[in-house]
Amino acid sequence: MKTVLILDDEYLIADILSFALEDEGILTVTAGRGQKALEILDRERPDLIITDFMMPGMTGIEFAEAVRARDSNKNVPMILMSGAQAHLGAERPDLFVEVLAKPFDIAVVLAKVKALLDMDK
Template sequence: MQTVLVVDDEFGVAEVLQSILEDEGYRVATAINGKQALTRLSEVTPDLIMLDYMMPIMDGTQTLAAIRSNATFARVPIIMMSSLEEASVRETCTDYDSFLRKPFRAMAVLKTVAQLLEQSPRK
């Protein structure tokens, strides 16, 4: 069973993503900010990370940099999520593998997750 780490400060978004992913057979771990996500990485080894761009304490850009600098997790596929247009996100953050704009549809989430996991060098 593949594990997805969902990092989002909006509880409702994290809850919906967890439900969508678990219904498809994925194991899901959650974190409410980047700092907590880094702690969770000592507890779980995700096959994919879904990361919110705008969060308090440690935002998506800072979290992404910390994840990519850790050799254990540097190659884990990361989906950046935001209500902003991707072009705005790319101005400050480029080292992610895919992008989902909020609000998103369940099928778009599942398609993106499946594609990245299929292409992942960690599979």
């Protein structure tokens, strides 16, 4: 079973994404802060990471850079979801395979996640 790490300090958004992905048969792990998500990466091996941009402690870009610096996670695909800062993620294709704007269309998110996890067959 595939696992997705969801990092968003807005718990309602993390819960919506988590419930929608779990309905598709995807395991999820959530975190509200970048440091907590890095701790989760020490235990879990997610197949995909979805991160917000604006969060306390570190931005989504800082988090993604920290993930890429770890040998065990440097190839995990990451999606950035953001409102006003989406353009900053689009400038970093070395970090993010997709950049999705908030508010998001859950059907679009599910389709992107399933394609990246190679589950759309």
